[in-house]
Amino acid sequence: MFGYIVKRLLGAIPTMLLIMIAVFALIHIAPGGPFDNKRPMPAEVRANLNATYHLDEPLLVQFGYYLSGVVQGDFGPSYKFKEFTVTELIGQAFPVSLKLGISALIIALLVGVPAGMVAALKRDSLLDLVVMSTSMTGMVIPTFVLAPIMVMVFGVHLKWLPVAGWNHGALPNMVMPVIALSLPYVAYVARMTRGSTLEVLRSNYIRTAQAKGLPMRLVLFRHALKPALLPVVSFLGPAIAGIVVGSVVIERIFGLPGLGRYFVDGAINRDYTLVMGVSIFYAALLLLMNIVVDVAYTFLDPRVKLK
Amino acid sequence: MNQAVLQIENLRVTFNTPDGEVAAVNGIDLNINTGDCVGIVGESGSGKSQMFLAVMGLLASNGAVSGSVCLMGQELIDLPVNRLQAIRGNQVAMIFQDTMTSLAPHLRIERQLSEVLEVHRGMSRTQARAKSLEMLQAVRIPEAEKRLRQYPHELSGGMRQRVMIAMALLCDPQLLIADEPTTALDVTVQADVLDLFDELRRELGVAVVMITHDLGVVADICDSVAVMYAGRVVEQGAMREIFQSPQHPYTQGLLRSTPRVDSPVATMVEIPGQPPNLLAMPEGCAFRERCAYAMDLCASQRPSLASADGRPQRSKACHLNQLEAMSR
Ligand SMILES: Nc1ncnc2c1ncn2[C@@H]1O[C@H](COP(=O)(O)OP(=O)(O)OP(=O)(O)O)[C@@H](O)[C@H]1O
Ligand code: SF4
Ligand SMILES: [Mg+2]
Numbered sequence: 001m002f003g004y005i006v007k008r009l010l011g012a013i014p015t016m017l018l019i020m021i022a023v024f025a026l027i028h029i030a031p032g033g034p035f036d037n038k039r040p041m042p043a044e045v046r047a048n049l050n051a052t053y054h055l056d057e058p059l060l061v062q063f064g065y066y067l068s069g070v071v072q073g074d075f076g077p078s079y080k081f082k083e084f085t086v087t088e089l090i091g092q093a094f095p096v097s098l099k100l101g102i103s104a105l106i107i108a109l110l111v112g113v114p115a116g117m118v119a120a121l122k123r124d125s126l127l128d129l130v131v132m133s134t135s136m137t138g139m140v141i142p143t144f145v146l147a148p149i150m151v152m153v154f155g156v157h158l159k160w161l162p163v164a165g166w167n168h169g170a171l172p173n174m175v176m177p178v179i180a181l182s183l184p185y186v187a188y189v190a191r192m193t194r195g196s197t198l199e200v201l202r203s204n205y206i207r208t209a210q211a212k213g214l215p216m217r218l219v220l221f222r223h224a225l226k227p228a229l230l231p232v233v234s235f236l237g238p239a240i241a242g243i244v245v246g247s248v249v250i251e252r253i254f255g256l257p258g259l260g261r262y263f264v265d266g267a268i269n270r271d272y273t274l275v276m277g278v279s280i281f282y283a284a285l286l287l288l289m290n291i292v293v294d295v296a297y298t299f300l301d302p303r304v305k306l307k
Numbered sequence: 308m309n310q311a312v313l314q315i316e317n318l319r320v321t322f323n324t325p326d327g328e329v330a331a332v333n334g335i336d337l338n339i340n341t342g343d344c345v346g347i348v349g350e351s352g353s354g355k356s357q358m359f360l361a362v363m364g365l366l367a368s369n370g371a372v373s374g375s376v377c378l379m380g381q382e383l384i385d386l387p388v389n390r391l392q393a394i395r396g397n398q399v400a401m402i403f404q405d406t407m408t409s410l411a412p413h414l415r416i417e418r419q420l421s422e423v424l425e426v427h428r429g430m431s432r433t434q435a436r437a438k439s440l441e442m443l444q445a446v447r448i449p450e451a452e453k454r455l456r457q458y459p460h461e462l463s464g465g466m467r468q469r470v471m472i473a474m475a476l477l478c479d480p481q482l483l484i485a486d487e488p489t490t491a492l493d494v495t496v497q498a499d500v501l502d503l504f505d506e507l508r509r510e511l512g513v514a515v516v517m518i519t520h521d522l523g524v525v526a527d528i529c530d531s532v533a534v535m536y537a538g539r540v541v542e543q544g545a546m547r548e549i550f551q552s553p554q555h556p557y558t559q560g561l562l563r564s565t566p567r568v569d570s571p572v573a574t575m576v577e578i579p580g581q582p583p584n585l586l587a588m589p590e591g592c593a594f595r596e597r598c599a600y601a602m603d604l605c606a607s608q609r610p611s612l613a614s615a616d617g618r619p620q621r622s623k624a625c626h627l628n629q630l631e632a633m634s635r
């Protein structure tokens with residue numbers, strides 16, 4: 001187990017390197033630079049700035065500087081927010097994104113799994129129909145359409161919830177962003193759980209469990225639950241990635257001070273180090289989560305061996 | 308002295324399908340007494356499994372059952388589910404063919420065994436574990452202690468089937484239904500498992516139903532046999548007699564298509580043709596289309612199961628009289 005995790009972490013290094021090269025290349029290919037203000041600045045000042053940030057050196061050398069910093073945990077200073085390092089900015093913003101993402105994921109599982117199971121157990125009933133059609137709707141409406149509608153209805157007209165803002169993560173401020181972020185995942189998890197539950201209920205070992213005279217409660221919770229959840233667990237990896245990306249959109253719509261905002265602002269301002277930092281952070285997070293999910297999977301399915 | 312364990316009367320099993328009603332079991336009577344070992348033989352689709360899934364109350368949700376099934380004098384049809392649950396795995400147990408998929412892949416053998424005792428006998432975890440271990444040893448599983456901690460995929464097919472047998476016998480049931488218990492196993496393992504069945508049923512006095520499509524497999528261990536075709540019993544009697552002098556043309560065909568130890572495999576002959584469509588059962592004898600002896604009468608009138616040779620223990624459903632059958 002420990003060996004497996006070390007192996008996976010080491011295996012992630014080349015991936016990370018490739019991602020860094022790609023992001024570095026892309027942002028430098030994009031026209032403009034971090035100090036292209038609307039007001040032109042004196043040539044000496046610009047030369048000075050470029051020298052401080054090594055922008056006058058060849059790209060490869062710049063990348064070398066950057067890489068050696070990253071290895072030491074230093075993502076460099078932000079070009080835009082000059083009084084902060086990128087590490088500090090990520091440190092401030094990540095808790096916001098994390099709280100948002102984890103809440104959305106928990107809602108997706110807490111609502112999606114039971115809804116899917118109930119739909120499967122009461123197959124073809126009215127309840128099943130309601131779950132299935134609601135989830136279909138939830139899956140096809142894009143977040144950037146749904147979120148503004150929610151803001152209009154619950155924020156502007158009904159005035160039940162704040163229109164935007166974080167307010168230190170107060171519950172009323174969280175409600176709409178979390179719901180908007182989680183909805184497609186609630187829907188997807190519900191459909192997936194329904195499908196896998198139906199399949200498990202048709203399986204031979206459930207027939208065996210019933211032939212043994214086990215009460216329904218045991219048949220469902222001991223024999224059916226775990227196997228029915230396996231596809232959901234596999235889906236968690238991609239779901240985490242999706243929620244991270246989705247939160248970039250949500251954070252902008254609701255004006256939340258999360259990583260997504262820095263990601264977008266950084267790109268617009270050509271804040272090289274900030275974009276690089278946030279991208280690397282996202283990538284590392286995703287790779288890590290995939291390892292966590294793979295390890296978690298083996299606890300559910302003894303047939304899967306880590307190697 | 309021979310107490311009735313299972314009495315089936317006019318059992319019918321039908322399935323609602325988009326194409327119409329499928330009659331998988333179409334009016335069967337069967338009696339099983341203590342100590343009996345009865346073979347149920349027939350081609351694939353003849354209704355063998357559904358008949359006994361109906362006994363267990365485990366039909367698919369589109370299935371419906373009518374008739375009467377009495378286990379130790381208690382009517383099982385339309386019994387409330389919680390009463391059925393108390394009987395299943397306790398008084399009557401059933402084991403299945405595909406051991407890989409019939410055991411829960413994510414639960415240790417110990418869990419799958421001991422839960423039966425916890426539910427039916429109210430045993431504690433430790434008591435149940437001890438009894439489970441004993442049972443694994445009784446079905447001659449090597450290193451039983453270790454097996455308890457293992458998962459099904461870590462066991463061989465033969466061992467998994469022994470686990471299934473052990474699981475079925477935990478509560479000393481009066482009736483054990485084995486649905487093709489050896490079909491998925493290697494030939495050598497097959498013989499071992501059949502020997503085990505024979506030994507256990509003699510030791511424990513449990514009545515056994517052996518479902519198979521291969522008469523040869525159960526010839527040695529069953530005392531009597533019922534041959535099924537298209538949801539009905541077409542011939543019934545003592546195993547030895549039926550094996551030696553089958554009277555129904557279908558049984559004769561089955562025997563010819565059975566590989567026998569004492570004859571080269573090359574002489575195996577499949578019965579030509581297909582079983583009838585259960586959605587639109589023909590009038591008359593269901594075997595007519597495939598029968599070499601079919602007469603006019605066979606097309607108009609369905610033969611009913613009646614005693615053959617003038618003996619109540621031996622019956623067949625065929626218009627052919629005995630003399631003609633003998634001169635096949
Ligand atoms: N849920 C169902 N819906 C419709 N038809 C069904 C259903 N279950 C079984 N049947 C039909 O009932 C018939 C009898 O099936 P059964 O499983 O009893 O066959 P069998 O004799 O056990 O054959 P096998 O040797 O293949 O196990 C088959 O024709 C099958 O297609
Ligand atoms: S009743 Fe007729 S068709 Fe049916 S098995 Fe006998 S001889 Fe053949
Ligand atoms: Mg069958």
